[in-house]
Amino acid sequence: MILGIETSCDETAAAVVTSDGRVLSSLVSSQADLHARYGGVVPEVASRRHLDLVAPVVREALHAAGVSLDRVEYVAVTQGPGLVGALLVGVSAAKALAWARRLPLAPVDHLEGHIASLYLEPDPLEPPFLCLLASGGHTLLLAVYERGRSERLGTTLDDAAGEAFDKGARLLGLGYPGGAEIERIARDGNPDSFAFPVARVPGLDFSFSGVKTALLYAVRDLGVDETERRKADLAASYQRALVRALVQRIDAAVSGTSFDRVAVVGGVAANSELRAALPNARFAPLELCTDNAAMIASQARYVEALPYPRYLALDAYASLS
Numbered sequence: 001m002i003l004g005i006e007t008s009c010d011e012t013a014a015a016v017v018t019s020d021g022r023v024l025s026s027l028v029s030s031q032a033d034l035h036a037r038y039g040g041v042v043p044e045v046a047s048r049r050h051l052d053l054v055a056p057v058v059r060e061a062l063h064a065a066g067v068s069l070d071r072v073e074y075v076a077v078t079q080g081p082g083l084v085g086a087l088l089v090g091v092s093a094a095k096a097l098a099w100a101r102r103l104p105l106a107p108v109d110h111l112e113g114h115i116a117s118l119y120l121e122p123d124p125l126e127p128p129f130l131c132l133l134a135s136g137g138h139t140l141l142l143a144v145y146e147r148g149r150s151e152r153l154g155t156t157l158d159d160a161a162g163e164a165f166d167k168g169a170r171l172l173g174l175g176y177p178g179g180a181e182i183e184r185i186a187r188d189g190n191p192d193s194f195a196f197p198v199a200r201v202p203g204l205d206f207s208f209s210g211v212k213t214a215l216l217y218a219v220r221d222l223g224v225d226e227t228e229r230r231k232a233d234l235a236a237s238y239q240r241a242l243v244r245a246l247v248q249r250i251d252a253a254v255s256g257t258s259f260d261r262v263a264v265v266g267g268v269a270a271n272s273e274l275r276a277a278l279p280n281a282r283f284a285p286l287e288l289c290t291d292n293a294a295m296i297a298s299q300a301r302y303v304e305a306l307p308y309p310r311y312l313a314l315d316a317y318a319s320l321s
């Protein structure tokens with residue numbers, strides 16, 4: 001029985017997962033509403049909110065799983081990358097819980113966690129496969145050789161795919177977080193009305209600054225009223241360009257490597273246009289695409305847990321090493 005805790009950005013999450021990958025509970029308390037008025041996550045606000053929420057969310061996750069802390073064998077927590085103040089709330093809570101029961105503690109990398117969202121029951125995926133990890137902070141193409149062992153083939157040179165969705169949404173006056181909002185508005189729009197570019201980048205890297213700038217210019221040229229009137233067309237065309245960029249890279253990676261299976265994880269994997277564009281790819285279950293603690297507990301199975309009390313000096317890390 002693994003208790004997972006995730007506080008790397010603006011979701012306070014806790015989950016109970018068994019060592020064979022069954023999710024007994026997975027609770028996510030989103031702070032999105034709190035940050036919406038700022039148009040993005042305010043780190044200090046996020047940390048304070050995590051402090052309020054972490055204990056009740058953990059308690060509720062245990063309750064929903066129908067287990068007491070006595071039955072937890074070890075605690076798993078996101079160590080990084082993310083907002084360091086936010087991460088420290090989860091790390092401190094995990095240390096306190098583990099220390100009080102003399103349990104081991106497994107520090108988990110958030111990105112590895114996203115990949116491990118594919119390893120949970122009822123339909124776990126077995127490596128090897130190619131994996132696109134597209135979230136608010138990262139866009140990575142990975143060769144996954146075995147559980148817990150992957151290699152980076154490509155990354156973004158500027159914005160992450162989720163960030164491009166979020167920034168595009170802001171340009172269109174939509175709410176935060178922007179991905180789901182763009183998707184919603186785009187349903188009523190024509191994706192061919194605006195020709196937004198797909199960046200040409202060598203290798204398997206990504207770039208989203210060009211398409212973002214193209215949207216900015218389009219909005220500027222149209223003016224406020226016309227932008228409002230054509231919002232659905234703009235959203236649909238913008239979404240189409242982002243999805244195209246992701247699909248093109250995956251296609252290039254598939255033809256350049258020996259992998260024949262593709263998986264997609266991270267917040268952007270929730271996007272229905274991307275799902276439709278990759279009918280043969282394996283997507284993380286919808287509820288496990290955006291940040292959650294079940295994926296953290298899942299990944300904990302493939303890292304070495306630190307025995308009591310060696311983890312007391314454990315620190316969080318903000319960025320990729």
Ligand code: KG4
Nearest residue numbers: 135136137162179180267268270271290291
């Ligand atoms: O994985 P995640 O929850 O957090 C990070 O680790 O960053 O990803 C959040 C990102 C946000 O940028 C959000 O706009 C995007 O995922 N996202 C979506 C959708 N739902 C969330 N992007 C496109 N379509 C969606 N339906």
Ligand code: ZN
Nearest residue numbers: 114135290291
């Ligand atoms: Zn994430």
